[in-house]
Amino acid sequence: MQDVFSGFCEKFERINTYLALIKYPEQLFSISPAKTLNHAGKSIFCFPIPGENLDPATVKSFGQEWQKFHHFAEVDLQDFGQKYFRLLHEVDLPKETLVADFGCGSGRWTRFFAPQAGHxxxxxxxxxIFAAAEVLQKIPNISLVNASIEQLPFLEETFDFGFSLGVLHHIPDTPKAMRDCVKTIKKGGFFLCYLYYNLDNRGWGFRALFAGVNLLRRLISSLPAGAKQLICNILALGVYLPLVSLSRLAKSLGVAAKIRAKLPLNAYENSSFYILRNDALDRFGTPLEQRFSKMEIEKMMTVAGLTDIRFSDQVPFWCAIGKRSF
Ligand SMILES: C[S@@+](CC[C@H](N)C(=O)[O-])C[C@H]1O[C@@H](n2cnc3c(N)ncnc32)[C@H](O)[C@@H]1O
Known part of the structure; x- marks a missing residue:
């Protein structure tokens, strides 16, 4: 009985905290924001960005990308969201949590996760971050922070759960960036990440294809924004769409999912053309990307203080979750 009562009190206290955060989000921070901007009716808290573990050209390119692509259909968000967050089913995450989306881009995964979080x-x-303000305009239990992972304006052990999807491999020192994120997670809390794989689980054909693709990325990502977008639209139409259509055709002919998974770009089987255009730009327009093997990611997570590390055995590779224990 006492347990039920204390559980109830704890829940009540958490709910009160989250309601207070909507009204007074400043209490989240360990330092005062340098300035606060208003966009789409949302406050954006801006902090100094030292630039020591950040690639300026990559950050600029993402600013342009997400300002262009942030009108996502719910069905697209659900499709990829389920894939990114499926590892959460395997851990015991409390319902009302304080969560961080490290490198939120357009804020699509904050939007996806907010209904199941406290804040x-x-x-x-x-x-x-301006695109994120628009995407998250109608969602009350979120805060927007313009800051870099290298200098997060939060005390250590602030969050119950943190995720960073497709971000850390775009930062020069990825292991350090991971440590900086994990520091802000409470002991016993969880950290979920998605990092580009170095094709360690693929055959030579896939690797050869990737070598060509990577060369193309280096070339395209160095172009001015307009040219980059034009070429990526052409790639979406001329390369992504035909390959994805092949997967869809195989599906309609009853080819098993396990076999279709071997086809290039099969992960986009259910995605709209908008997502294909966005991902072509993301894939070919970004100057800095790094790739890691499963073992390297596991080591990085362990050094950052995570244990009970689990990897998803399905695309996108590699998605992993760990529990902060020290
Ligand atoms: C591929 S996007 C992913 C965005 C979002 N997580 C998603 O999946 O839609 C990578 C994001 O990482 C951000 N980023 C790059 N360097 C960063 C840093 N040092 N600290 C925090 N975020 C960073 C970029 O601005 C960009 O929005």
Missing amino acids: VVAIDPSAA
Whole structure:
């Protein structure tokens, strides 16, 4: 009986905290914001960005990308959201949590996760934070922070759960960036990440294809924004769409999912053309990307203080979750 009562009190206290955060989000921070901007009716808290562990060209490119692409259909968000967050089913995450989205971009995953969280803090150093303000306009239990992972304005052990999807491999020192994120997670809390894989689980054909693709990325990402977008639209139409259509055709002919998974770009089987255009730009327009093997990611997570590390065995690779224990 006493347990039920104390559980109830704890829940009540948490709910009160989250209601207070909507009204007074400043209490989240360990330092005062340098300035607060208003966009789409949302406050954006801006903090200094030292630039020591950040690639300026990459951050600029993402600012442009997310300002262009942030009108996502719910069905697209659900499709990829389920894939990114599926590992959460395997851990015991409390319902009302204080959550951080490290490198939120357009804020799409903050939007996806907010209904199941107490409060989500969306953090990004680029102009994408304005796109996130628009995407999250109608969602009350979120805060927007313009900051870089290298200098997060939070005390250690602030969050119950943090996620960083497709971000850390775009930062020069990825292991350090991971340590900086994990520091802000409470002991016993969880950290979920998605990092580009170095094709460690693929055959030579896939690797050869990737070598060509990577060369193209280096070339395209160095172009001015307009040219980059034009070429990526052409790639979406001329390369992504035909390959995705092949997967869809195989599906309609009854080819098993396990076999279709071997086809290039099969992960986009259910995605709209808007997502294909966005991802072509993301994939080919970004100057800095790094790739890691499963073992390297596991080591990085362990050094950051995570244990009970689990990897998803399905695309997108590699998605992993760990529990902060020290
Ligand atoms: C590929 S986007 C992913 C955005 C979002 N997580 C998503 O999946 O839609 C990578 C994001 O990382 C952000 N980023 C790059 N360097 C960063 C840093 N040092 N600190 C925090 N975010 C960073 C970029 O601005 C960009 O929005």
